[in-house]
Amino acid sequence: MDEDTIFAPMTALGRAAISTLRLSGPATGPAVLALAGRCPQPRKASLRRLRDAAGDVLDEAVVIWSPAPHSYTGEDVAELHLHGGRAVLDGVVEALMALGLRMAEPGEFSRRAFLNGRMDLVQAEAIGDLVAAETAGQRRQALRQMEGALGRVYEDWSDRVAGTLAHQEALIDFPDEALPPEVEAILTGEITRLTQEIGAHLNDGQRGEKMRDGLVFVIQGAPNAGKSTLMNALAGRDVAIVSPIAGTTRDALEVHLVLGDAPVTLIDTAGLRETEDPVEAEGVRRARARASQADLVLSLVSVEASDTAPTVRDAAGQVPTLVIATKADLGPIPPGTDLAVSVIDGTGMPALHERLHAFARTATAQSGPPPLTRQRHRAHLQQAHRHLCLAIAEPEPELRAEEMRLALSALGGITGKIGVEALLDRIFADFCIGK
Ligand SMILES: Nc1nc2c(c(=O)[nH]1)N(C=O)[C@@H](CNc1ccc(C(=O)N[C@@H](CCC(=O)O)C(=O)O)cc1)CN2
Ligand SMILES: Nc1nc2c(ncn2[C@@H]2O[C@H](COP(=O)(O)OP(=O)(O)OP(=O)(O)O)[C@@H](O)[C@H]2O)c(=O)[nH]1
Ligand SMILES: [Mg+2]
Numbered sequence: 001m002d003e004d005t006i007f008a009p010m011t012a013l014g015r016a017a018i019s020t021l022r023l024s025g026p027a028t029g030p031a032v033l034a035l036a037g038r039c040p041q042p043r044k045a046s047l048r049r050l051r052d053a054a055g056d057v058l059d060e061a062v063v064i065w066s067p068a069p070h071s072y073t074g075e076d077v078a079e080l081h082l083h084g085g086r087a088v089l090d091g092v093v094e095a096l097m098a099l100g101l102r103m104a105e106p107g108e109f110s111r112r113a114f115l116n117g118r119m120d121l122v123q124a125e126a127i128g129d130l131v132a133a134e135t136a137g138q139r140r141q142a143l144r145q146m147e148g149a150l151g152r153v154y155e156d157w158s159d160r161v162a163g164t165l166a167h168q169e170a171l172i173d174f175p176d177e178a179l180p181p182e183v184e185a186i187l188t189g190e191i192t193r194l195t196q197e198i199g200a201h202l203n204d205g206q207r208g209e210k211m212r213d214g215l216v217f218v219i220q221g222a223p224n225a226g227k228s229t230l231m232n233a234l235a236g237r238d239v240a241i242v243s244p245i246a247g248t249t250r251d252a253l254e255v256h257l258v259l260g261d262a263p264v265t266l267i268d269t270a271g272l273r274e275t276e277d278p279v280e281a282e283g284v285r286r287a288r289a290r291a292s293q294a295d296l297v298l299s300l301v302s303v304e305a306s307d308t309a310p311t312v313r314d315a316a317g318q319v320p321t322l323v324i325a326t327k328a329d330l331g332p333i334p335p336g337t338d339l340a341v342s343v344i345d346g347t348g349m350p351a352l353h354e355r356l357h358a359f360a361r362t363a364t365a366q367s368g369p370p371p372l373t374r375q376r377h378r379a380h381l382q383q384a385h386r387h388l389c390l391a392i393a394e395p396e397p398e399l400r401a402e403e404m405r406l407a408l409s410a411l412g413g414i415t416g417k418i419g420v421e422a423l424l425d426r427i428f429a430d431f432c433i434g435k
Contacts, residue, residue, distance in 0.1 A: 003025070003026065004025055004101075004102055005023060005024065005025030005026055005027035005028055005031065005100070005101045005102075006023070006024055006025055006101065006102055006103070006104035006105075006108055006109070007021055007022065007023040007024075007031075007093075007096050007101050007102075007103065007104060008021065008022065008103060008104040008108075008109070008434035009021055009089070009434050010022050010079070010434045010435075011434075013089070015085075016084060018081050018082065018083070018084060019081075019082050019083075019084030019085075019088075019089060020079060020080065020081050020082065021079070021080045021082070021089075021092060021434075022077060022078065022079045022080070022109065022434065023077065023078045023079075023080075023096070023101065024071070024072075024073045024075045024076070024077045024104075024109055024112060025075055025076065025101075026075070026076060027099065027100060027101060028065075028075070028076040028077060028078050029065070029067075029076055029078075030099070031078070031096060031099050031101055032063065032065055032078045034053075034095070034099055035048075035050045035051065035058075035080075035092070035095060035096075036048035036049070036050055036061075036063055037049070037051070039065055040063050040064070040065050041065075042065055042066060042067050042070075043064065043065070043066050043070065044064070045062050045063075045064050045081075046062070046063055046064075047060060047061070047062055047063075048060070048061055048062075048063045049061075050080070050082075050092065050095075052091055052094070052095045053095060053098060058088055058091040058092055058095070059082045059083050059084070059088045059091075059092070060083070061080045061081055061082045061083075062080075062081040063078060063079070063080055063081075064078065064079040064081075065077075065078045066078070066079075069116070069118075072109060072113055072118070073109050073110075073112040073113045073116060073118065074112065074113060074116030074117065074118045075112060075116065080092065104434065106435070107128075107435060109434070109435060110124050110127055110128075110435055111124075114416065120148075120151050120415040120416055120417070121414065121415055121416035122145060122148075122150050122151035122154065122377070122414060122415050122416075123145065123146050123147075123148060123151055125145070125373075125374065125376075126142050126143075126145035126146035126150075126373075127142075127146055127435070128435070129141070129142035129145065129212060129373070130142040130143060130146060131435060134256075134258070134263055135258045135261055135262060135263050136261045137211050137260070137261025137262050137263075137364060137366065138211055138212060138261075138263065140261070140366065141208060141211050141212065141366060141370075141371075141373065142212075144370055145370065145373060149370045150370040150373065151415050153201070153369065153370060154377075154411060154414045154415050155415060155417075157194060157197070157198060157384070157411055158408060158411040158412055158415070158417070160190065160194060161191075161194060161384075161388070161404060161407050161408045161411060162408055163190075164187050164190050164191055164194075164404065165401060165404040165405060165408060167183065167187055168187060168397065168400060168401045168404060169401055171183065171184070171187075171397055172397045172398060172401060188392060191388050191391055191392050191404070192392060194388055195385055195388045195389055195392070198381055198384060198385045198388070199385060201369075201371075201372055201381065202372065202378065202381055202382065202385065204371050204372060205363070206372070207363065207364050207365055207366070207371045208366075208370070208371030208372050208373040208374075209371075209372060209373060209374060209375070209378075210262070210295065210363050210364050211261075211262060211263075211364040211366065211371075211373075212373050212374060214256075214262070214263035214264060214265055215259075215262060215263070215264045215265070215295045215296070215359075215360055215363055215364070216264075216265050216267065216290075216293065216294045216295050216296075217264055217265070217266050217267070217294060217295065217296045217297075217298060217356070218267045218269060218287075218290045218291045218294040218296075218297050218298070219231055219266070219267065219268050219269060219297075219298045219300060220269055220272065220287060220291045220297050220298065220299050220300070221271065221272065221299055221300030221301060221302075221326075222271050222272055222273060222300075222301070222302070222305060223246035223247050223248075223270075223271025223272075223273055224244070224245075224246040224271060224302065225271065225300040225301060225302045225305065225326055226300060226302060226326035226327055226343065227249065227268055227269065227271065227300050228240035228241065228242045228248065228249050228253075228268050229242050229326075229343045230298070230300065230324075230326065230341070230343060231253065231255065231266060231268035233343045233349065234255075234257065234266060234352075234353075234356075235255040235257065235266065237255075239253055239255050239268070240253050240268050246271060246273075247270070247271060247273075247275070247277070247280050248271075249268060249269065249270050249271065249283070250270050250279055250280060250282075250283040251270075251283065251286070252267050252268065252269050252270070252283075252286050252287065252290050253267065253268045254266070254267050254268075259356055259357050259360040259361075260357050260360055260361050261361075261364070261366075262360040262361070262363070262364040264356075264360055267290050267294075269283070269286065269287030269290055269291070270283030270284050270286065270287045271284075271287075272284055272287060272288070291319060292317065292319065294319050295319075295320070295359075295363060296319070296320050296321070296322065296356075296359055297319050297320070297321045297322070298321075298322050298324055299321050299322065299323045299324065300324050300326050301323065301324070301325055301326065301334060301337065302325075302326050302327050302330075303325050303326070303327050303328060303330050303331040303332065303333060303334060303340070304327060304330055304331060320359075322338050322339065322355060322359075323336065323337045323338050323339075324337060324338065324339050324340070324341055324352065325337040325339070325340035325341070326340075326341060326342070326343075327342060327344070328340040328341055328342040328345075328347045328348060329342040329344045329345045329347065330342075338355075339351055339352055339355060376414075377414050380410045380411065380413050380414045381410070381411075381414070383406070383407075383410035384407040384408075384410040384411045385407075387403045387404070387406040387407035387410065388403070388404070388407045390403045391403035391404050391407065
């Protein structure tokens with residue numbers, strides 16, 4: 001399969017100034033020769049007319065030919081930068097298929113780059129993240145990971161476990177040799193340090209995962225508290241229907257915001273109350289479900305209402321909650337609220353913005369060593385951590401070495417140096433065609 005020569009559009013399909021295709025694999029050179037008449041100089045942009053098998057001109061294109069291994073995939077690669085258009089693309093695709101090339105699967109170019117040793121899995125995942133990045137914070141995190149900072153952390157742990165494993169095996173193989181008695185203590189000390197470092201990385205408040213996936217803020221409160229009005233004000237547009245009738249919002253409505261560098265999904269929900277109406281009751285159920293999964297609940301209490309702030313705070317349970325008095329223009333602020341706002345006269349809105357920014361900043365803070373960025377890494381690290389803890393507690397040298405081998409293979413699976421085959425489909429299937 002990797003002997004195939006593949007091609008795909010690199011740019012999204014549709015009307016655009018340029019559309020690009022790339023080819024990768026051993027038949028790239030012959031294909032360029034067939035389309036462009038001759039092969040251009042390596043890694044120099046050259047302008048060529050592309051022709052189909054019948055000799056009809058398809059387009060003029062800037063062609064870049066990069067022979068292996070000096071290319072993105074590490075194979076022979078060519079890029080065709082076309083004026084494009086539907087008929088041009090169709091013509092080029094038809095010509096390439098006739099030459100025995102096939103369309104690439106999503107992520108197949110990057111998969112080949114990985115298999116050819118051009119990047120490790122953590123870097124490949126970072127490229128996917130960079131393509132998807134929507135905020136400056138996500139971009140910085142992905143770039144840092146792409147440049148290898150996170151992979152190096154995992155490589156370093158992997159090397160250290162391998163080192164202690166080698167010593168552990170020496171203890172097994174040469175039990176009677178004159179190894180200093182403190183060797184065992186040194187090994188245990190090193191494994192303990194490793195569990196502490198990995199433990200601290202796992203226990204980082206999910207800052208990296210939250211930067212990558214985005215934070216979720218849920219607006220909750222009694223009917224008519226002003227939830228939809230506040231959602232519209234924070235979104236800066238008219239997303240949700242607002243009315244003086246209690247029970248207006250039924251479905252949870254989402255908007256995407258960028259607070260500082262962090263992506264945030266803000267969700268407006270149905271007002272919480274006991275109701276006979278099955279549709280509204282389902283809305284209330286969904287509101288509670290969303291709030292229980294949130295990073296932050298904005299719990300709204302109208303100054304007109306009789307329910308008190310402490311009751312509202314208790315209702316939110318474990319989730320961090322900001323209790324906000326709404327409609328501050330209509331009366332005195334109830335005690336126990338964190339903040340009072342009025343969307344009518346603007347009271348408290350700058351303060352609310354600041355609180356939300358501060359929360360997002362803290363929850364995704366990027367200072368210090370690179371944070372954990374995805375669930376896949378977390379799962380491997382949890383396994384490695386568990387096996388290292390078992391190794392510390394294990395008195396039997398052979399069994400201890402076995403725990404360390406399991407820890408090593410869990411760590412190796414992160415960067416892809418060990419036991420990787422089964423992972424590839426999962427990782428690269430999420431990529432775009434052409435990446
Ligand atoms: N036109 C174009 N833009 C692109 C890409 C691409 O493949 N083509 N990339 C990907 O989709 C990214 C850049 N990644 C790349 C990484 C390495 C090489 C490469 O050919 N490296 C060689 C030669 C380096 C050099 O010219 O100095 C090497 O490392 O040996 C190319 C692209 C983003 N922009
Ligand atoms: N005076 C004043 N009225 C407000 C303010 N915010 C909202 N309202 C009014 O309060 C009423 C209810 O507002 P909504 O935003 O629809 O309330 P809700 O919490 O989404 O209500 P449900 O969707 O029914 O749960 C509307 O008539 C709004 O115009 C405010 O800050 N001051
Ligand atoms: Mg509403």
